[in-house]
Amino acid sequence: MITMKEIARRVGVSRQAVSAVFNDSSNCRVSPATRERILAVARELNYVSNSAARSLKGAATKTIGIIGPLLDFGVTAAVNMEITKMLLQRGYNMLYNECKFRGCGEIDGLLQLLARGVDGVIFIQYYDLEKIRQVKQTVPYVFLGDDGRADLASDIRVDLEHGGYLATRHLLDHGHRKVSLMVVLPQERGHLRSVGWQKAHQEAGVSVDDDDILVLHQYGGHVDAMLAELKRREVTAVFTSNDYIGAKLIKVLPQHGIQVPQDIAVVGADGRTFAEYVSPSLATILSPVCSRAELTVQLLMERIERKELHSAPAGHLIRPRFYPGESCGCAARPIDRMFRINTFSTIEKDAMVNFGVDVLADSGEEV
Secondary structure: OOOHHHHHHHHOOOHHHHHHHHOOOOOOOOOHHHHHHHHHHHHHHOOOOHHHHHHHOOOOOOEEEEEEOOOOOOHHHHHHHHHHHHHHHOOOEEEEEEOOOOOOOHHHHHHHHHHOOOOEEEEEOOOOHHHHOOOOOOOOEEEEOOOOOOOOOOOEEEOHHHHHHHHHHHHHHOOOOOOEEEEOOHHHHHOHHHHHHHHHHHHOOOOOOHHHEEEHHHHOOOHHHHHHHHHHOOOOEEEEOOHHHHHHHHHHHHHOOOOOOOOOEEEOOEOEHHHHOOOOOOEEEEOOOHHHHHHHHHHHHHHHHOOOOOOOOOOEEEOOEEEOOHHHOOOOOOOOOOOOOOOOOEHHHHHHHHHOOOHHHHOOOOO
16 A cells, blocks of 8 residues: 555655655745655555555545635635535535635645545546546545536536527527627637527527627626627617626626617526616526535435446436516516615525525526
């Protein structure tokens, strides 16, 4: 069995240095270069700590590892919070590894979690399956993928393609001949939401291509350049890739004499709480939080109970819902509730926790 002592010998450092790296100690004085050598040797040898080995023999640690962009403040953070709450209710503790902002890959994060003897690992949104398979799997995994890549295998994800389809079809049903898609970066052209955007146009017998996608990065983020493109293309409806873009757009347009929705209708995506507070209220696509978290925890518990490794992707696809607002041309929704318990980042959690209302069931819109 490979030990930390053996890794230390191969790298030429002390066992204490190896232990500090695996435990991610705040007092660790190991240089970044040495840390990378230690982790590289651990990957090469498929190192698993004694505590992890003990957990495989039946001594559960009641600890779950979570790897992902955990410092994100959007829908991903809401899903992570819900997963955490559900695991705590089942008597589990969590160990988190933030890979996106720390600059370490999911492999290093996985090795650190396995070294601490977790009973299972949840990967959220960003991961490379080929790299993960380089590490000997000793505990069950669940993959929660929602970064919009069509080629990303996952156990559970929201049907982002259908969300793009719903938003576009709704605007076409309002009488618009064509809907422009607005994104931030060029690579978002291949996002699953854009696939749904294209599908809705195809069903309506309308041809769209990359020229119908407004990429804000290409205009340097400048409003004047964006407005010139909207005018040149004679845009009357825009589907934005997230609610931040949508909310800012319906603030910017009237400042330049363009009324929403009379001149240009707008629909956002993700179901952020502020969509209800901007004026006019922003129509959006609700991206379910609670059902994703429930499925994730349920699937992981089943795999832990069965000691199931190397599972085929479960393929759960969760349908989003359209949530109307004034920005698309729908009637205004009067705000008759403030807050009763707390404030939340998504419309779904706000309504459910404060007033017990399931907006995913009560939106009144076809799924």
